[in-house]
Amino acid sequence: MKKNNIEGWLFVSPLVIWISLVILVPIYIAFELSLFNIKIIGTTGKYVGFDNYIKLFGKSKFITASLNSLYWVIGNAICQTFFAFTIALTINYKFPGKKIMANWIILSFIIPTVVVVVIWKLMLSSSSGVINSILIDLKILDEATGFFSSPNKAFISLVLINSWRWSPFLALIILSGLNSINREMYDASKVDGANFVQQFFFITFPNLKSVLFVLGLVGTLLSFNIFDIIWLITKGGPSSATTTLPLLIYETAFTKFRISQAATLSIITSFLLLLFSIIFIKSMAPKEDD
């Protein structure tokens, strides 16, 4: 197809300009801030060069938060892949009520995050939560447990809650990939004697490449960025166990009032995410065939 430079850029430029302004100008401001030692918003500080960056790598809080973020992304990826594939493969079959389920499964994604928080704070409450009383009735637990009281339990509970919110949405996107797979491939494989596990690994999974590429990239970045669910439930605790990088940035800026430090964290985090994205795109981008 012939190139259509001017017209093409004319169509994309309004959005490109909007996004660039709202991302690049703040990034520039953050970079500038990171070279000073400004504490409370509105005050001035002195120029310290790259001091903030050097100090940051020695801070145990930064290391802990980076590791928490890593575990968070991996935990969510595993959980969400499992839930999303289960939902997508289930809805892909025929059963009574399938249409209703397909339309409404996404309910957990369309409600405000704050409502997700309310739902799970009530259901997982240690004193009157329905999950506790169900687990006790089933004799899985002897007595009510606090799902957010110990570091590990809090972390796992949050991963599950966040996956609960996102999996149905991801499931629908996987479903779109499933729908685009040629039915005849399944029939042909059946003739060759493949069972449904083999079909999944040899037909379904490879054919979802472009879907999985986008989900892998966007999904990772989106779960990395999760802030509100964690903040509203545990505030990063107990003992910083659920403080991921986004929470650390927020805390540094708005509860500890160290603006320059927060800006330094933002710059380093953006850099890491950008690096991840470039490597991911370079190594995983599916070949274009359209």
Added chain:
Amino acid sequence: MIKENNIKFIFLTISVLLIILIFFFPFFWIITSSFKSPEEIIATSTTIIPRSFTLEHYNKILFSSDFFIYLKNSLIVSLSSMIISIILSLSAAYGLHKLKFYGNKFVEYSLLVTYAFPGVILLVPIYLLFAKINILNSYFALIIVNVLFATPFAVWMLKAFFKLIPNEIEEAAYIDGASRYVVISRIVVPLAAPGIASVSIFCFIISWTEYLFASILISGDNLKTLPVGLASIVGQYQIDWGFLLSGAVLASLPVILLFIFIGKYFVSGLTEGAIK
């Protein structure tokens, strides 16, 4: 053969039941709980079937709280963000889909990567920037960031819908002498209408559920959105559960209503349109 079908049937039944339990039961639970008496909500022994029924929580939230102010703010911000997002992403998606130009792949991938930058990373600098240009505490501040969050995925979805429109229809129109503008407004947009509807819902939801920026960029009570209003109750030491639950149900109601009418386009759009 029969054996494999049996295994499939068992798997299917188990997963359908689990999905209902995990993804639908919580909604049944908070909706019924919002009609329970305060004592029953916090009772240590829980029963699945409610024992009490009261409208006191809804009474309280509708007639003696700022609910309607928050609702109005959320509606204004979400609708404006949605309209602007749709216009910008329609144009960009069409450009990326139809017009091969220098740098189009770069723009496309940058849009995906844009997901890396939103969120808390931009929070501090955007706060300072908005303070400098004096738009803190305004709807506009929220609209600017919501559009940023909604458009990258919106473009990606719209592009997928455009791919479903047969090229021949557009070609025929050009041969008949139609201009680009006419082709877009009379052919592309109407044919992609279900897609545009689903992308609109997506943009609306993104803005409707946004909490972080709304909580930092807005400090005036009269401009707060619903999620921020609700979150302030969540943070209280002694949570008034009935009040909170009825608020949560009411805050979800608008998106659910919207979804009843155009939800099927959203779901079929997502499942049939994307990535072909």
